[in-house]
Structure formats: structure tokens, C-alpha cells
Amino acid sequence: MMEWxxxxxWLExxxxHPVWKPLHPRAVEELSALLPVPRKLFLRLASQGGVRVQGNKLxxxxxxxxxxxxxxxxxxxEICYExxxxxxxxxxxxxxxxPAEAGQKGTLASAVAFYYASTGxxxxxxxxxxxxxxxxxxxLYAKNEWAHVLLDEAMREKRIDRRYAAFVEGIFRAKRGTIDAxxxxxRHHSGKRRVTPGGDAAVTHYRVLKQMKRAAQVELELETGRTHQIRVHLSHIGHPLIGDSLYGGSTALFKRQxxxxxxxxxxxxVTREPLSVQASWPQDMLVLLDRLQSL
Structure with a gap:
């Protein structure tokens, strides 16, 4: 990774060594050997005067x-990484x-917009x-177009590992497994999904971290990213999320999934440095863990 x-x-x-003045057709390929470069974005920047060469500085x-x-x-x-x-x-x-509709308030997009504005x-x-x-x-958010292109590509190529913590109902026979369904x-509920032979491929990996008398603490890893994937898959194998009434979970102890x-x-x-970023558990899930352990 080159120094920047x-x-x-501007990014400097x-x-x-001094090169590319003026920019030549293979400049983007040469630059790609030094750092990740979305070709179309680089060429568009160059055509609009957004790429400059000053000695050995780009x-x-x-x-x-x-x-x-x-x-x-x-x-x-909670700012986990920036x-x-x-x-x-x-x-x-x-x-x-x-927002799902015009005028909807209280979304994360608006909260992030406030954070950006308040921090200049x-x-x-x-x-x-x-x-x-x-x-x-x-x-995860990208803060400029360059990062957006690269992170979208990483998501499509399954290079962004998403790990989830969950509390689910029932007793697991196996400590780990894969749900490929x-x-x-x-068709009977517009806001609901289900396992169906004609659906989109979906794969979820699970690992039981703690088995309790009536429920289990489970770690989940998504290989695909379908709507409600974890909720549908866990319900499909008979272990719905606690609180997930849409997919068969009880709300007696918890009012949301x-x-x-x-x-x-x-x-x-850009730097290609491996990152592992964690978000703190919400207080209600910490309370739920205590309740489940005391049952």
C-alpha cells in the first residue's frame, strides 16, 4: 500500500517515481498495482479534472x-468505527x-445525516x-464514491463477514450447522418471506454458544443477504427468534426479535487492512440473557 x-x-x-504527466491510457492499470482502483470512477475523475500529477504526487x-x-x-x-x-x-x-415513504422520520439515514453535519x-x-x-x-456506510464502489463490490463477492448474536427458542441437537434453503x-402475507423451492438461494451458518433450558444463545453468519433471512431460516428449522411473532416466536419475554x-x-x-468492528449489545438483550439464565 502506497503512502497517502x-x-x-483531495487524496494525495x-x-x-514521477509518472503520468500527461496521464496515459495505462495509468489506471499501473495505479491498480498499488491500491484498489475502480476503473470507471478513475477515468471519469480524470476526464473531469479530478486527477492531477505533481512530480511524484498523484x-x-x-x-x-x-x-x-x-x-x-x-x-x-454509537460510532463503532470511522x-x-x-x-x-x-x-x-x-x-x-x-425512509420507506416520503416524509418518514426517525430513520438511521437522518441520524447519520445529523452526525455528518454536526461533525462538519x-x-x-x-x-x-x-x-x-x-x-x-x-x-456500514461508505463516506465517498470511491469507497462505495469498492465496498459494494466486496459485499457482492461475499467478502464482508456479518456476524449476528441471537436468542432462539428450543433445544438444539447439533452445536453448529448450515441452513441452505x-x-x-x-403470497399470503406481503411483508413476510418463507422457504420455497422457487425462491432465491440463501445460506445461513449457526453455532450454539450457550444452551439453556428453554432457549439458546446462537452466533449466526450470513453467506447471502435475503430479506428476513435469519428469521426465516431459524423458524424453518423449528427454532424461531425469541420475540419474533411474525415467524412464530413468543413475545412473552421479549417484544421484538x-x-x-x-x-x-x-x-x-483502500488500505486493504483487515478490520473487525463490533457493536455493543443493547441493554434489553443483556436483560433477556439474565432472564433466560434464571429460568
Whole structure:
């Protein structure tokens, strides 16, 4: 990885030797040997004057001022990780990632917009993945277009490892396993999904961390990212999430699905450094653990 630093709206890279003045057709390939480069974005930047060469310094206009596109709303967010390219925040329960309809308030997008504005960052809101409204945990954002392209690619290629903590009903026979079952829409319920032969491929890996008398603490890893995937898969094998009434879980002890996006593991889009970022457990799940252990 070459040496780089941010200079206002520009990223400055120190090249091994003076090159590319003027830029030649193979400049992007040469640069790709030194750091990850989305080809189309680099060529567009170059055509718009967003790439400059000064001796052995290459400058790219990667941090232009942008509008958030969401009305900023204050929310006390947990910042799990942040640098010039990435932001990971801990989403609370009851909050949608972005508005589902015009005028919807109280979304994570608006809370992140407020955070950017309050910290003097003119960034657009670019989430890389989603969590259900009542699921808590880590959500990854790209802070510029360069990082967005690279992180989207990493997500498509399954290079972003998402780990979840959950409390589920029943006693497991096996301590670990894989649920490989396609998921599609439930034709009888527009907001629900189900396992169906004609659905999209979906794979979930689980590991039982603690088996209790009536429930288990389970760690889950997604290989795919279908809507309600964990909820559908666990219900399908007879172990619905505690509190998940939509998929057969009891709400006697918990009023929402007991699911938390605990950890994200991925390579930084620019430095390629391996990152492992955790989001703190919400208080209600800590209380639930105590209750389950005392039953």
C-alpha cells in the first residue's frame, strides 16, 4: 500500500517515481498495482479534472462536498468505527435504515445525516447493507464514491463477514450447522418471506454458544443477504427468534426479535487492512440473557 494523506477534498498519493504527466491510457492499470482502483470512477475523475500529477504526487478529488439528501435528525449514535472512507454505527431497535415513504422520520439515514453535519462532514448517505427495523447492530456506510464502489463490490463477492448474536427458542441437537434453503415472498402475507423451492438461494451458518433450558444463545453468519433471512431460516428449522411473532416466536419475554448485528469483518476498501468492528449489545438483550439464565 502506497503512502497517502487527505488534503481537504483531495487524496494525495506518493508515487514511487514521477509518472503520468500527461496521464496515459495505462495509468489506471499501473495505479491498480498499488491500491484498489475502480476503473470507471478513475477515468471519469480524470476526464473531469479530478486527477492531477505533481512530480511524484498523484492527487484525486475523492472528497467533494455532497448533500446528505435526508433531513438531519438528532439521535445519540454509537460510532463503532470511522475514518475518511468508512463509518460503522450501531443501529438501535425500532429504527429503519432509510425512509420507506416520503416524509418518514426517525430513520438511521437522518441520524447519520445529523452526525455528518454536526461533525462538519459534507458526505452523502451511502449504506452498504441493511438491518430490519427491530434488529440492532453494526451498519456500514461508505463516506465517498470511491469507497462505495469498492465496498459494494466486496459485499457482492461475499467478502464482508456479518456476524449476528441471537436468542432462539428450543433445544438444539447439533452445536453448529448450515441452513441452505431458498427464500421467496409469502403470497399470503406481503411483508413476510418463507422457504420455497422457487425462491432465491440463501445460506445461513449457526453455532450454539450457550444452551439453556428453554432457549439458546446462537452466533449466526450470513453467506447471502435475503430479506428476513435469519428469521426465516431459524423458524424453518423449528427454532424461531425469541420475540419474533411474525415467524412464530413468543413475545412473552421479549417484544421484538432478539437479533443483534454484533460484528463486521472486512478489508478496508483502500488500505486493504483487515478490520473487525463490533457493536455493543443493547441493554434489553443483556436483560433477556439474565432472564433466560434464571429460568
Amino acid at each position: 494523506k487527505r488534503k481537504g477534498e 498519493l506518493s508515487l514511487p 492527487l484525486m478529488h475523492l472528497f467533494p462536498e455532497e448533500k446528505a439528501s435526508f433531513v438531519p435528525e438528532y439521535q445519540d449514535l 475514518d475518511d472512507f468508512c463509518l460503522v454505527v450501531g443501529k438501535p431497535a425500532g429504527m429503519s435504515i432509510h 462532514q459534507a458526505c452523502a448517505i451511502r449504506h452498504i447493507h441493511r438491518l430490519d427495523q427491530d434488529t440492532t447492530g453494526a451498519v 431458498p427464500i421467496g415472498r409469502d 432478539a437479533l443483534h448485528g454484533e460484528r463486521l469483518e472486512f478489508d478496508h476498501p
